[in-house]
Amino acid sequence: MIKNLYILYGIIVLGTLGMAEYRGWSLDSVDELKNVPRSVRDNPGSYRSVYGYYHHYTGGK
């Protein structure tokens, strides 16, 4: 019983892995936006990134 459950589980894991690799899933964080105006290409400054005004670490020991 447990063995059959594990086999089912393993198939799901490998199937999900195959799907993730084929479809190009990623663990990185990216925001998706829709309907960005074509004018951005002519005027890049008109676009406002959601990642603007990021607090930067300045390093140093």
Add this chain to the structure above:
Amino acid sequence: MNTSGPNPPGKPQVRPLNCPGCGAALTLRSLSQAVTVVCDHCHSILDAQDPRLTILQRFKAAVDEDPPLIPLGTRGKIRGTDYEVVGFERRTIHVEGIPYSWHEYVLFNPYKGFRYLTEYNGHWNDTSILRSLPTVNDDVSPATVTYLGETYKHFQTANAATSFVLGEFPWQVRVGESSDVSDYVSPPRVISSERTGKEVTWSMGEYISGRDIWKSFGLPGNPPERVGVYENQPFPLSADTTKIWLACVGFLVVLVLMFIAFESFAGKDRVIEDAYYVFDSSARGDASFVTDVFQLKGHTSDLQVTTQADVNNNWIYLNYALINQDTGQAYDFGREVSYYQGYDEDGSWSEGSRSDTVAIPSVPPGNYYFRIEPESDLGRGTIRYWLSAKRDVPQASFFGIALLALLLPAGLITWRSMNFEHLRWAESDYGGSASDDDNSNDTNPPISLFGKENKS
């Protein structure tokens, strides 16, 4: 005494008798095969082989001192054969002055003879006398016995005394009589040797669930809950552990093949290769710009973006937007490239990296461009950076996650199995220190023996 021969199990014959001690009516269920019978009124142990029922011993006990969980006279099926419960005894050992007791039930079938059920803390064993002697090997530790090709490890030895009896027995039972009992285990079986004087009796028990016994004997309610791990209690998943590991190995082989396949056949198309940019941190005004349009082909897949910068004790932050020229869909993300180094009393040190990689997930095919907006501290001079982008790159992290996901259940079951064995052997003659460390075992029997005397 009725000596007309065995009776079929469906028609029990009982022999009405009276106790010579108190006159109470007695019932002999095992016919002429009983050697002793106990009067449950005055607790006289009588010689069942003697027509006058000579009193062999009297012992003091309350009438309801230790009622059997399976009442005498109850009939049930064990391994396809009908048996009747004809006797009941309690046996006790003392460990560090503390008494520990277990119960033994004598079962009888006129064709098959006697067999036994033992119970301690909800753990049951179906036990019968061995017909041939096992081979004992005392040269190893723990000692072993071999029987029918199977090896049993010594578990524990103790002196067990009979402390209460009821019903009929195929031997000269006495309250207070003791014997040295050794158990050798190979779950779900156990072989026990019982030594009284020069006589040694060997028996074999097989673990059986209380639920099965309740079902077999048609007993009301539920069996007592099991407490602790018994000496020959099988690990519930023992049969599955090996199979799960075999399946796991099979899955890992498939995982490796998948890795090779994805690495070999993934597109890994370079859509941007080391595009070179310069950011002047001293310049004021809008620093954002857009790249040329590039085409992403094939099926929906990831886009791996790598940024390299010649930062030194400095940083550059890049607001990226990957924008589909045709649909207006954008993937917005920010990446920082920072690198710091220096010297102190511990020597040289460094933090960060001059390179950064990110994978944008599930990007459909189409015509795209990047909108890039660099940032850094004012007055840091010019910072050069390079941008590369590759389409359809396998993500090794998912293979790592899958590897862990496949190993985790198998490892968990193995860990549980090892823990189960630890709890089992903590109560043996070889697990004193483990027992001291594990309070959860306090409810387990310090010894869990059963052995049958065969003195008839």
